[in-house]
Amino acid sequence: MSMSSNRPHENDPLAPHRGRLLGLAYRMLGSRSDAEDVVQDAYLRFAGAQDVHNAEAFLVTVVTRLCLDRLKSAKAQREIYVGPWLPEPVFDAEGLSADAATELADDLSFALLLALDRLSPMERAAFLLHDVFDTPFPKIAAMLDRTEASCRQLASRARRAVRDDRPAPAATPDSHARLLQAFSDAVASGDVRQLAELLREDAVAITDGGGRKFAALNPIIGADKVARFFVGLAGKIAGQDVRIAPAVINGAAGALLYLDGELDLTLSMAISGEKIAAIYIVRNPDKLRHLPTAGMH
Template structure:
Protein backbone atom coordinates (compact mmCIF):
# COMPACT_ATOMS: atom_id res chain seq x y z
CA UNK A 1 0.00 0.00 0.00
CA UNK A 2 1.47 3.36 -1.01
CA UNK A 3 1.98 6.31 1.33
CA UNK A 4 -0.73 8.24 -0.54
CA UNK A 5 -3.22 5.41 -0.02
CA UNK A 6 -2.33 4.94 3.64
CA UNK A 7 -2.80 8.63 4.42
CA UNK A 8 -5.99 8.92 2.34
CA UNK A 9 -8.03 5.91 3.46
CA UNK A 10 -8.83 7.15 7.00
CA UNK A 11 -10.57 10.17 5.45
CA UNK A 12 -12.38 8.47 2.56
CA UNK A 13 -15.67 7.83 4.36
CA UNK A 14 -15.88 11.45 5.54
CA UNK A 15 -15.17 12.69 2.01
CA UNK A 16 -17.98 10.54 0.64
CA UNK A 17 -20.30 11.75 3.39
CA UNK A 18 -19.50 15.37 2.59
CA UNK A 19 -19.97 14.91 -1.16
CA UNK A 20 -23.15 12.88 -0.70
CA UNK A 21 -24.76 15.58 1.40
CA UNK A 22 -23.65 18.17 -1.14
CA UNK A 23 -24.85 16.34 -4.28
CA UNK A 24 -27.53 13.89 -3.12
CA UNK A 25 -25.82 11.13 -5.12
CA UNK A 26 -23.73 8.40 -3.54
CA UNK A 27 -22.29 7.40 -6.92
CA UNK A 28 -21.19 10.98 -7.55
CA UNK A 29 -19.79 11.17 -4.02
CA UNK A 30 -17.65 8.09 -4.65
CA UNK A 31 -16.43 9.61 -7.93
CA UNK A 32 -15.50 12.81 -6.12
CA UNK A 33 -13.62 10.87 -3.44
CA UNK A 34 -11.68 9.04 -6.16
CA UNK A 35 -10.81 12.31 -7.90
CA UNK A 36 -9.62 13.76 -4.58
CA UNK A 37 -7.41 10.70 -4.12
CA UNK A 38 -5.85 11.21 -7.55
CA UNK A 39 -5.12 14.83 -6.67
CA UNK A 40 -3.71 13.75 -3.32
CA UNK A 41 -1.36 11.39 -5.10
CA UNK A 42 -0.12 14.23 -7.28
CA UNK A 43 0.47 16.81 -4.56
CA UNK A 44 3.55 17.29 -2.39
CA UNK A 45 2.07 15.66 0.69
CA UNK A 46 4.90 16.49 3.13
CA UNK A 47 4.12 20.16 2.54
CA UNK A 48 0.48 19.74 3.59
CA UNK A 49 0.21 20.72 7.27
CA UNK A 50 -3.39 19.52 7.76
CA UNK A 51 -4.20 16.62 5.39
CA UNK A 52 -7.86 16.32 6.44
CA UNK A 53 -8.54 20.00 5.80
CA UNK A 54 -6.80 19.77 2.41
CA UNK A 55 -8.84 16.73 1.41
CA UNK A 56 -12.16 18.15 2.63
CA UNK A 57 -11.65 21.42 0.77
CA UNK A 58 -10.70 19.54 -2.40
CA UNK A 59 -13.90 17.46 -2.14
CA UNK A 60 -15.99 20.57 -1.48
CA UNK A 61 -14.60 22.31 -4.58
CA UNK A 62 -15.42 19.29 -6.74
CA UNK A 63 -18.91 19.04 -5.23
CA UNK A 64 -19.53 22.74 -5.91
CA UNK A 65 -18.40 22.28 -9.52
CA UNK A 66 -20.82 19.36 -9.83
CA UNK A 67 -23.71 21.39 -8.43
CA UNK A 68 -23.11 24.19 -10.91
CA UNK A 69 -23.06 21.78 -13.85
CA UNK A 70 -26.12 19.90 -12.54
CA UNK A 71 -28.28 23.00 -12.07
CA UNK A 72 -29.67 22.98 -15.62
CA UNK A 73 -30.37 19.24 -15.48
CA UNK A 74 -32.27 19.72 -12.20
CA UNK A 75 -34.40 22.46 -13.71
CA UNK A 76 -35.49 20.15 -16.55
CA UNK A 77 -35.86 17.02 -14.41
CA UNK A 78 -39.13 15.19 -15.04
CA UNK A 79 -41.23 14.90 -11.89
CA UNK A 80 -40.06 15.21 -8.29
CA UNK A 81 -36.31 14.89 -7.69
CA UNK A 82 -35.17 12.71 -4.78
CA UNK A 83 -31.69 11.95 -3.46
CA UNK A 84 -30.09 8.61 -4.21
CA UNK A 85 -31.08 6.15 -1.44
CA UNK A 86 -28.37 4.54 0.67
CA UNK A 87 -29.00 1.61 3.02
CA UNK A 88 -27.66 2.16 6.52
CA UNK A 89 -25.43 -0.89 6.20
CA UNK A 90 -23.15 1.07 3.84
CA UNK A 91 -19.83 2.30 5.27
CA UNK A 92 -20.69 5.83 4.15
CA UNK A 93 -22.48 8.10 4.69
CA UNK A 94 -23.20 6.40 8.04
CA UNK A 95 -19.56 6.18 9.20
CA UNK A 96 -19.64 6.25 12.99
CA UNK A 97 -17.55 9.36 13.59
CA UNK A 98 -20.09 11.67 12.00
CA UNK A 99 -23.22 9.57 11.50
CA UNK A 100 -26.14 11.89 12.20
CA UNK A 101 -29.22 10.22 10.79
CA UNK A 102 -31.18 13.44 10.47
CA UNK A 103 -28.53 14.90 8.13
CA UNK A 104 -28.86 12.04 5.64
CA UNK A 105 -32.64 11.75 5.86
CA UNK A 106 -34.60 12.31 2.67
CA UNK A 107 -36.35 15.36 4.16
CA UNK A 108 -33.08 16.95 5.24
CA UNK A 109 -31.32 16.28 1.94
CA UNK A 110 -34.26 17.84 0.09
CA UNK A 111 -34.02 20.86 2.38
CA UNK A 112 -30.32 21.15 1.56
CA UNK A 113 -31.30 21.23 -2.12
CA UNK A 114 -33.21 24.45 -1.47
CA UNK A 115 -30.06 26.19 -0.28
CA UNK A 116 -27.64 27.88 -2.65
CA UNK A 117 -24.48 25.84 -3.33
CA UNK A 118 -22.44 28.21 -1.15
CA UNK A 119 -24.93 28.04 1.74
CA UNK A 120 -24.96 24.27 1.49
CA UNK A 121 -21.17 24.09 1.53
CA UNK A 122 -20.90 26.42 4.52
CA UNK A 123 -23.49 24.55 6.57
CA UNK A 124 -22.14 21.07 5.80
CA UNK A 125 -18.47 21.94 6.18
CA UNK A 126 -18.87 24.08 9.31
CA UNK A 127 -21.76 22.53 11.22
CA UNK A 128 -21.20 18.88 10.31
CA UNK A 129 -17.46 18.71 9.70
CA UNK A 130 -16.14 21.50 11.97
CA UNK A 131 -14.38 23.48 9.26
CA UNK A 132 -13.44 26.97 10.57
CA UNK A 133 -15.16 29.95 8.97
CA UNK A 134 -11.76 31.39 8.02
CA UNK A 135 -11.10 28.39 5.79
CA UNK A 136 -14.58 28.60 4.29
CA UNK A 137 -14.07 32.26 3.46
CA UNK A 138 -10.91 31.35 1.56
CA UNK A 139 -12.58 28.39 -0.17
CA UNK A 140 -15.61 30.38 -1.33
CA UNK A 141 -13.84 33.71 -1.85
CA UNK A 142 -16.19 35.45 0.57
CA UNK A 143 -15.65 37.56 3.66
CA UNK A 144 -15.69 36.00 7.10
CA UNK A 145 -18.80 38.01 8.03
CA UNK A 146 -20.63 36.86 4.91
CA UNK A 147 -19.87 33.21 5.66
CA UNK A 148 -21.20 33.59 9.20
CA UNK A 149 -24.39 35.26 7.93
CA UNK A 150 -24.92 32.53 5.33
CA UNK A 151 -24.51 29.88 8.01
CA UNK A 152 -27.20 31.54 10.14
CA UNK A 153 -29.59 31.71 7.18
CA UNK A 154 -28.91 28.09 6.29
CA UNK A 155 -29.59 26.90 9.84
CA UNK A 156 -32.85 28.84 9.98
CA UNK A 157 -34.06 27.32 6.73
CA UNK A 158 -32.97 23.81 7.72
CA UNK A 159 -34.53 23.84 11.19
CA UNK A 160 -37.94 23.16 9.64
CA UNK A 161 -36.59 19.97 8.06
CA UNK A 162 -35.30 18.55 11.32
CA UNK A 163 -37.30 15.37 11.91
CA UNK A 164 -40.01 15.29 14.51
CA UNK A 165 -39.55 12.72 17.25
CA UNK A 166 -38.55 9.59 15.36
CA UNK A 167 -39.99 6.18 16.30
CA UNK A 168 -37.84 3.48 17.85
CA UNK A 169 -36.17 1.09 15.42
CA UNK A 170 -38.69 -1.61 16.35
CA UNK A 171 -41.72 0.66 15.87
CA UNK A 172 -40.33 1.95 12.59
CA UNK A 173 -39.80 -1.57 11.29
CA UNK A 174 -43.29 -2.58 12.37
CA UNK A 175 -44.93 0.35 10.59
CA UNK A 176 -42.79 -0.20 7.47
CA UNK A 177 -43.82 -3.86 7.35
CA UNK A 178 -47.47 -2.91 7.76
CA UNK A 179 -47.20 -0.30 5.01
CA UNK A 180 -45.49 -2.76 2.68
CA UNK A 181 -48.25 -5.32 3.23
CA UNK A 182 -50.98 -2.71 2.72
CA UNK A 183 -49.48 -1.42 -0.53
CA UNK A 184 -49.02 -4.93 -1.88
CA UNK A 185 -52.67 -5.85 -1.31
CA UNK A 186 -54.22 -2.40 -1.77
CA UNK A 187 -55.79 -2.54 1.71
CA UNK A 188 -57.36 0.92 1.95
CA UNK A 189 -58.40 0.53 5.57
CA UNK A 190 -54.86 -0.30 6.63
CA UNK A 191 -53.43 2.51 4.51
CA UNK A 192 -55.76 5.05 6.10
CA UNK A 193 -54.69 3.87 9.55
CA UNK A 194 -51.00 4.14 8.68
CA UNK A 195 -50.91 7.44 6.78
CA UNK A 196 -51.17 10.81 8.48
CA UNK A 197 -53.98 13.03 7.23
CA UNK A 198 -51.39 15.45 5.81
CA UNK A 199 -49.06 12.76 4.42
CA UNK A 200 -47.09 13.58 1.27
CA UNK A 201 -45.94 11.07 -1.36
CA UNK A 202 -42.85 11.82 -3.47
CA UNK A 203 -42.25 9.55 -6.49
CA UNK A 204 -39.06 9.85 -8.55
CA UNK A 205 -39.02 8.03 -11.89
CA UNK A 206 -36.74 10.54 -13.57
CA UNK A 207 -38.77 10.32 -16.78
CA UNK A 208 -37.43 6.80 -17.25
CA UNK A 209 -40.04 4.77 -15.35
CA UNK A 210 -43.70 5.57 -14.63
CA UNK A 211 -44.19 7.78 -11.57
CA UNK A 212 -46.47 10.56 -10.40
CA UNK A 213 -45.31 13.83 -11.93
CA UNK A 214 -46.40 15.87 -8.91
CA UNK A 215 -46.36 15.40 -5.17
CA UNK A 216 -49.42 13.66 -3.77
CA UNK A 217 -50.75 15.59 -0.78
CA UNK A 218 -53.06 14.16 1.87
CA UNK A 219 -53.57 10.75 3.40
CA UNK A 220 -56.78 10.07 1.48
CA UNK A 221 -55.22 10.81 -1.93
CA UNK A 222 -52.18 8.74 -0.99
CA UNK A 223 -54.42 5.85 0.04
CA UNK A 224 -56.20 5.86 -3.31
CA UNK A 225 -52.89 6.16 -5.16
CA UNK A 226 -51.35 3.06 -3.56
CA UNK A 227 -54.62 1.12 -3.71
CA UNK A 228 -54.93 1.70 -7.46
CA UNK A 229 -51.33 0.68 -8.04
CA UNK A 230 -51.97 -2.61 -6.25
CA UNK A 231 -55.02 -3.32 -8.42
CA UNK A 232 -52.96 -2.88 -11.59
CA UNK A 233 -50.35 -5.46 -10.59
CA UNK A 234 -50.48 -9.03 -11.84
CA UNK A 235 -48.25 -10.28 -9.02
CA UNK A 236 -46.94 -9.10 -5.67
CA UNK A 237 -43.39 -7.71 -6.03
CA UNK A 238 -40.61 -9.68 -4.38
CA UNK A 239 -38.99 -7.99 -1.39
CA UNK A 240 -35.23 -7.55 -1.79
CA UNK A 241 -34.51 -5.65 1.41
CA UNK A 242 -36.20 -4.57 4.62
CA UNK A 243 -34.35 -2.23 6.89
CA UNK A 244 -33.19 1.32 7.32
CA UNK A 245 -32.46 3.55 4.33
CA UNK A 246 -31.03 7.04 4.89
CA UNK A 247 -31.60 6.61 8.59
CA UNK A 248 -35.32 5.81 8.22
CA UNK A 249 -37.48 2.68 7.84
CA UNK A 250 -37.76 1.44 4.28
CA UNK A 251 -37.71 -1.46 1.87
CA UNK A 252 -36.69 -2.39 -1.65
CA UNK A 253 -38.85 -4.45 -3.99
CA UNK A 254 -38.32 -6.00 -7.41
CA UNK A 255 -41.04 -4.61 -9.64
CA UNK A 256 -42.80 -6.14 -12.66
CA UNK A 257 -40.39 -4.42 -15.09
CA UNK A 258 -37.50 -6.34 -13.52
CA UNK A 259 -36.05 -3.24 -11.84
CA UNK A 260 -35.83 -2.42 -8.12
CA UNK A 261 -37.84 0.25 -6.33
CA UNK A 262 -36.86 1.81 -3.01
CA UNK A 263 -39.37 3.20 -0.52
CA UNK A 264 -38.33 5.31 2.46
CA UNK A 265 -40.77 6.38 5.18
CA UNK A 266 -40.76 9.39 7.45
CA UNK A 267 -42.75 8.63 10.58
CA UNK A 268 -43.98 10.80 13.42
CA UNK A 269 -46.43 10.01 16.22
CA UNK A 270 -47.12 6.50 14.92
CA UNK A 271 -48.16 7.80 11.50
CA UNK A 272 -46.38 7.97 8.16
CA UNK A 273 -46.00 11.63 7.23
CA UNK A 274 -43.89 11.24 4.07
CA UNK A 275 -43.37 8.44 1.57
CA UNK A 276 -40.37 8.64 -0.75
CA UNK A 277 -40.53 6.27 -3.72
CA UNK A 278 -37.34 6.09 -5.79
CA UNK A 279 -37.78 4.40 -9.18
CA UNK A 280 -35.17 6.14 -11.35
CA UNK A 281 -32.78 3.29 -12.29
CA UNK A 282 -29.75 5.59 -12.26
CA UNK A 283 -30.35 6.32 -8.59
CA UNK A 284 -30.72 2.65 -7.66
CA UNK A 285 -27.46 1.28 -9.04
CA UNK A 286 -25.41 1.89 -5.90
CA UNK A 287 -28.18 0.52 -3.70
CA UNK A 288 -28.53 -2.59 -5.86
CA UNK A 289 -24.77 -3.13 -5.73
CA UNK A 290 -24.77 -2.74 -1.94
CA UNK A 291 -27.58 -5.26 -1.52
CA UNK A 292 -25.86 -7.81 -3.77
CA UNK A 293 -22.68 -7.88 -1.65
Protein backbone atom coordinates in the same frame (compact mmCIF):
# COMPACT_ATOMS: atom_id res chain seq x y z
CA MET B 1 -18.03 6.09 -12.96
CA SER B 2 -17.20 3.97 -9.95
CA MET B 3 -14.11 4.13 -7.81
CA SER B 4 -13.85 0.37 -7.57
CA SER B 5 -11.27 0.06 -10.36
CA ASN B 6 -9.04 2.84 -9.01
CA ARG B 7 -9.58 2.42 -5.30
CA PRO B 8 -6.36 3.04 -3.39
CA HIS B 9 -4.94 0.23 -1.28
CA GLU B 10 -6.15 -0.08 2.29
CA ASN B 11 -2.72 0.98 3.60
CA ASP B 12 -3.03 4.27 1.75
CA PRO B 13 -2.67 7.27 4.11
CA LEU B 14 -5.90 8.73 2.72
CA ALA B 15 -8.01 5.69 3.63
CA PRO B 16 -9.01 7.09 7.07
CA HIS B 17 -10.53 10.17 5.38
CA ARG B 18 -12.44 8.37 2.65
CA GLY B 19 -15.75 7.80 4.50
CA ARG B 20 -15.86 11.38 5.75
CA LEU B 21 -15.11 12.77 2.27
CA LEU B 22 -17.70 10.53 0.62
CA GLY B 23 -20.19 11.53 3.30
CA LEU B 24 -19.60 15.23 2.62
CA ALA B 25 -19.82 14.83 -1.16
CA TYR B 26 -22.97 12.68 -0.95
CA ARG B 27 -24.71 15.23 1.28
CA MET B 28 -23.67 18.04 -1.04
CA LEU B 29 -24.80 16.30 -4.26
CA GLY B 30 -27.44 13.73 -3.24
CA SER B 31 -25.75 11.23 -5.56
CA ARG B 32 -23.52 8.38 -4.42
CA SER B 33 -22.00 7.86 -7.86
CA ASP B 34 -21.19 11.59 -8.25
CA ALA B 35 -19.76 11.63 -4.72
CA GLU B 36 -17.38 8.78 -5.61
CA ASP B 37 -16.27 10.62 -8.74
CA VAL B 38 -15.56 13.79 -6.73
CA VAL B 39 -13.55 11.95 -4.07
CA GLN B 40 -11.56 10.16 -6.77
CA ASP B 41 -10.83 13.51 -8.43
CA ALA B 42 -9.79 15.02 -5.08
CA TYR B 43 -7.48 12.05 -4.47
CA LEU B 44 -5.80 12.57 -7.87
CA ARG B 45 -5.32 16.29 -7.13
CA PHE B 46 -3.79 15.42 -3.77
CA ALA B 47 -1.41 12.96 -5.44
CA GLY B 48 -0.22 15.73 -7.76
CA ALA B 49 0.00 18.47 -5.13
CA GLN B 50 3.21 19.75 -3.52
CA ASP B 51 3.81 20.62 0.14
CA VAL B 52 0.43 19.60 1.59
CA HIS B 53 0.80 19.96 5.36
CA ASN B 54 -2.69 18.77 6.33
CA ALA B 55 -4.08 16.05 4.05
CA GLU B 56 -7.60 16.11 5.48
CA ALA B 57 -7.99 19.91 5.30
CA PHE B 58 -6.69 19.88 1.71
CA LEU B 59 -9.07 17.08 0.69
CA VAL B 60 -12.13 18.58 2.41
CA THR B 61 -11.45 21.90 0.67
CA VAL B 62 -11.04 20.26 -2.74
CA VAL B 63 -14.14 18.07 -2.30
CA THR B 64 -16.23 21.08 -1.21
CA ARG B 65 -15.12 23.19 -4.19
CA LEU B 66 -15.63 20.34 -6.68
CA CYS B 67 -19.14 19.80 -5.29
CA LEU B 68 -19.94 23.51 -5.61
CA ASP B 69 -18.86 23.33 -9.27
CA ARG B 70 -21.04 20.27 -9.87
CA LEU B 71 -24.06 21.90 -8.23
CA LYS B 72 -23.95 24.65 -10.87
CA SER B 73 -24.35 22.13 -13.70
CA ALA B 74 -26.80 20.05 -11.61
CA LYS B 75 -29.11 23.08 -11.44
CA ALA B 76 -29.36 23.15 -15.25
CA GLN B 77 -29.90 19.38 -15.40
CA ARG B 78 -32.58 19.57 -12.71
CA GLU B 79 -34.58 22.05 -14.78
CA ILE B 80 -35.09 19.38 -17.46
CA TYR B 81 -35.49 16.46 -15.03
CA VAL B 82 -38.81 14.66 -15.56
CA GLY B 83 -40.94 14.68 -12.40
CA PRO B 84 -39.76 15.06 -8.79
CA TRP B 85 -36.07 14.52 -7.99
CA LEU B 86 -34.99 12.32 -5.07
CA PRO B 87 -31.46 11.49 -3.87
CA GLU B 88 -29.76 8.21 -4.77
CA PRO B 89 -30.59 5.76 -1.96
CA VAL B 90 -27.62 4.30 -0.06
CA PHE B 91 -27.30 1.16 2.04
CA ASP B 92 -24.06 2.01 3.88
CA ALA B 93 -25.10 5.11 5.82
CA GLU B 94 -22.70 4.25 8.65
CA GLY B 95 -19.82 4.36 6.14
CA LEU B 96 -20.80 7.92 5.19
CA SER B 97 -20.96 9.24 8.73
CA ALA B 98 -19.61 12.71 9.40
CA ASP B 99 -17.59 11.20 12.28
CA ALA B 100 -18.39 14.24 14.42
CA ALA B 101 -20.27 14.82 17.66
CA THR B 102 -23.02 16.91 16.03
CA GLU B 103 -26.76 16.38 16.18
CA LEU B 104 -26.96 15.71 12.43
CA ALA B 105 -23.71 13.76 12.01
CA ASP B 106 -25.46 10.44 11.31
CA ASP B 107 -28.57 11.82 9.59
CA LEU B 108 -28.66 10.77 5.94
CA SER B 109 -32.44 10.78 5.69
CA PHE B 110 -34.19 11.80 2.49
CA ALA B 111 -35.99 14.45 4.57
CA LEU B 112 -32.67 16.12 5.42
CA LEU B 113 -31.22 15.69 1.93
CA LEU B 114 -34.31 17.27 0.36
CA ALA B 115 -34.12 20.14 2.85
CA LEU B 116 -30.45 20.62 1.88
CA ASP B 117 -31.40 20.54 -1.79
CA ARG B 118 -33.57 23.65 -1.33
CA LEU B 119 -30.60 25.67 -0.07
CA SER B 120 -28.21 27.65 -2.24
CA PRO B 121 -24.93 25.77 -2.89
CA MET B 122 -23.00 28.12 -0.57
CA GLU B 123 -25.59 27.79 2.21
CA ARG B 124 -25.46 24.03 1.83
CA ALA B 125 -21.67 23.96 2.06
CA ALA B 126 -21.45 26.28 5.09
CA PHE B 127 -24.21 24.42 6.94
CA LEU B 128 -22.79 20.95 6.24
CA LEU B 129 -19.23 21.88 7.12
CA HIS B 130 -20.25 23.54 10.40
CA ASP B 131 -23.41 21.83 11.67
CA VAL B 132 -22.71 18.32 10.40
CA PHE B 133 -18.93 18.03 10.07
CA ASP B 134 -18.09 20.33 13.00
CA THR B 135 -15.63 22.48 11.06
CA PRO B 136 -14.79 25.83 12.72
CA PHE B 137 -15.92 28.95 10.86
CA PRO B 138 -12.39 30.33 10.27
CA LYS B 139 -11.56 27.13 8.33
CA ILE B 140 -14.88 27.26 6.45
CA ALA B 141 -14.14 30.86 5.45
CA ALA B 142 -10.82 29.75 3.92
CA MET B 143 -12.46 26.80 2.12
CA LEU B 144 -15.27 28.91 0.64
CA ASP B 145 -13.16 32.01 0.08
CA ARG B 146 -15.66 34.10 2.06
CA THR B 147 -15.42 36.13 5.26
CA GLU B 148 -16.06 34.37 8.54
CA ALA B 149 -19.11 36.61 9.14
CA SER B 150 -20.52 35.71 5.74
CA CYS B 151 -20.09 31.97 6.45
CA ARG B 152 -21.85 32.33 9.82
CA GLN B 153 -24.72 34.07 8.06
CA LEU B 154 -24.94 31.37 5.37
CA ALA B 155 -25.00 28.59 7.98
CA SER B 156 -27.56 30.41 10.14
CA ARG B 157 -29.92 30.93 7.20
CA ALA B 158 -29.54 27.29 6.19
CA ARG B 159 -30.12 26.09 9.77
CA ARG B 160 -33.46 27.92 9.96
CA ALA B 161 -34.57 26.51 6.60
CA VAL B 162 -33.56 22.94 7.52
CA ARG B 163 -35.33 23.19 10.88
CA ASP B 164 -38.53 24.28 9.11
CA ASP B 165 -38.27 21.55 6.44
CA ARG B 166 -37.44 18.41 8.41
CA PRO B 167 -40.27 16.40 10.01
CA ALA B 168 -39.78 16.38 13.78
CA PRO B 169 -39.46 14.74 16.17
CA ALA B 170 -37.84 11.74 14.52
CA ALA B 171 -39.31 8.34 15.32
CA THR B 172 -37.36 5.67 17.16
CA PRO B 173 -35.99 2.89 14.92
CA ASP B 174 -38.56 0.46 16.41
CA SER B 175 -41.58 2.66 15.68
CA HIS B 176 -40.17 3.44 12.22
CA ALA B 177 -39.95 -0.29 11.41
CA ARG B 178 -43.40 -0.92 12.93
CA LEU B 179 -45.02 1.80 10.82
CA LEU B 180 -43.31 0.47 7.70
CA GLN B 181 -44.72 -3.01 8.41
CA ALA B 182 -48.19 -1.62 9.11
CA PHE B 183 -47.98 0.37 5.86
CA SER B 184 -47.02 -2.79 3.89
CA ASP B 185 -49.87 -4.78 5.48
CA ALA B 186 -52.43 -2.06 4.72
CA VAL B 187 -51.28 -1.77 1.09
CA ALA B 188 -51.44 -5.56 0.68
CA SER B 189 -54.97 -5.68 2.15
CA GLY B 190 -56.17 -2.90 -0.19
CA ASP B 191 -57.76 -1.07 2.73
CA VAL B 192 -57.58 2.64 1.87
CA ARG B 193 -59.03 3.78 5.21
CA GLN B 194 -56.63 1.62 7.24
CA LEU B 195 -53.71 2.96 5.22
CA ALA B 196 -54.85 6.60 5.52
CA GLU B 197 -54.97 6.27 9.32
CA LEU B 198 -51.21 5.58 9.36
CA LEU B 199 -50.53 8.85 7.54
CA ARG B 200 -50.44 12.45 8.66
CA GLU B 201 -53.24 14.51 7.16
CA ASP B 202 -50.67 16.44 5.10
CA ALA B 203 -48.60 13.35 4.19
CA VAL B 204 -46.76 13.47 0.87
CA ALA B 205 -45.64 10.73 -1.51
CA ILE B 206 -42.80 11.51 -3.91
CA THR B 207 -41.96 9.15 -6.77
CA ASP B 208 -38.80 9.55 -8.83
CA GLY B 209 -38.80 7.78 -12.19
CA GLY B 210 -36.56 10.33 -13.88
CA GLY B 211 -38.54 9.93 -17.10
CA ARG B 212 -37.20 6.38 -17.36
CA LYS B 213 -39.93 4.56 -15.42
CA PHE B 214 -43.58 5.36 -14.73
CA ALA B 215 -43.95 7.67 -11.72
CA ALA B 216 -46.29 10.44 -10.57
CA LEU B 217 -45.12 13.69 -12.17
CA ASN B 218 -46.00 15.72 -9.06
CA PRO B 219 -45.88 14.99 -5.33
CA ILE B 220 -49.11 13.38 -4.07
CA ILE B 221 -50.37 15.29 -1.04
CA GLY B 222 -52.94 14.34 1.60
CA ALA B 223 -53.54 11.09 3.52
CA ASP B 224 -56.50 9.92 1.42
CA LYS B 225 -54.83 10.62 -1.95
CA VAL B 226 -51.57 8.94 -0.87
CA ALA B 227 -53.47 5.88 0.42
CA ARG B 228 -55.46 5.54 -2.82
CA PHE B 229 -52.29 5.93 -4.89
CA PHE B 230 -50.51 3.04 -3.16
CA VAL B 231 -53.53 0.74 -3.14
CA GLY B 232 -53.92 1.46 -6.86
CA LEU B 233 -50.24 0.75 -7.44
CA ALA B 234 -50.51 -2.60 -5.64
CA GLY B 235 -53.46 -3.52 -7.87
CA LYS B 236 -51.44 -2.80 -11.02
CA ILE B 237 -48.62 -5.21 -10.12
CA ALA B 238 -50.83 -7.87 -8.51
CA GLY B 239 -50.38 -10.38 -11.37
CA GLN B 240 -46.57 -10.13 -11.47
CA ASP B 241 -43.88 -11.97 -9.51
CA VAL B 242 -43.50 -9.47 -6.66
CA ARG B 243 -40.99 -9.80 -3.84
CA ILE B 244 -40.46 -7.24 -1.10
CA ALA B 245 -37.24 -7.32 0.90
CA PRO B 246 -36.59 -5.22 4.01
CA ALA B 247 -33.52 -2.97 3.80
CA VAL B 248 -31.86 -0.19 5.73
CA ILE B 249 -32.01 2.76 3.32
CA ASN B 250 -30.19 5.98 4.24
CA GLY B 251 -29.94 4.76 7.82
CA ALA B 252 -33.61 3.88 8.41
CA ALA B 253 -35.98 0.97 7.80
CA GLY B 254 -37.07 0.75 4.18
CA ALA B 255 -37.90 -1.82 1.53
CA LEU B 256 -36.80 -3.01 -1.89
CA LEU B 257 -39.43 -4.17 -4.34
CA TYR B 258 -38.50 -6.70 -7.00
CA LEU B 259 -40.63 -7.37 -10.07
CA ASP B 260 -39.83 -10.62 -11.85
CA GLY B 261 -36.49 -10.82 -10.05
CA GLU B 262 -35.31 -7.31 -10.97
CA LEU B 263 -35.04 -4.46 -8.49
CA ASP B 264 -37.86 -2.08 -9.45
CA LEU B 265 -37.90 0.47 -6.64
CA THR B 266 -36.74 1.46 -3.18
CA LEU B 267 -39.24 2.69 -0.61
CA SER B 268 -38.35 4.77 2.42
CA MET B 269 -40.28 7.12 4.65
CA ALA B 270 -40.09 10.04 7.05
CA ILE B 271 -41.92 9.67 10.36
CA SER B 272 -43.31 12.50 12.46
CA GLY B 273 -44.45 11.41 15.91
CA GLU B 274 -46.28 8.13 15.33
CA LYS B 275 -47.48 8.91 11.80
CA ILE B 276 -45.95 8.66 8.33
CA ALA B 277 -45.14 12.18 7.09
CA ALA B 278 -43.59 11.33 3.73
CA ILE B 279 -43.01 8.32 1.49
CA TYR B 280 -40.17 8.29 -1.02
CA ILE B 281 -40.15 5.94 -4.02
CA VAL B 282 -37.07 5.77 -6.25
CA ARG B 283 -37.62 3.98 -9.58
CA ASN B 284 -35.10 5.77 -11.79
CA PRO B 285 -32.78 2.91 -12.89
CA ASP B 286 -29.77 5.27 -12.94
CA LYS B 287 -30.20 5.71 -9.18
CA LEU B 288 -30.56 1.98 -8.47
CA ARG B 289 -27.58 0.71 -10.49
CA HIS B 290 -25.07 1.14 -7.66
CA LEU B 291 -27.16 -0.83 -5.13
CA PRO B 292 -25.47 -4.14 -4.34
CA THR B 293 -28.72 -6.09 -4.66
CA ALA B 294 -29.72 -4.84 -8.11
CA GLY B 295 -30.58 -7.83 -10.30
CA MET B 296 -30.61 -10.21 -7.33
CA HIS B 297 -32.97 -13.17 -7.83
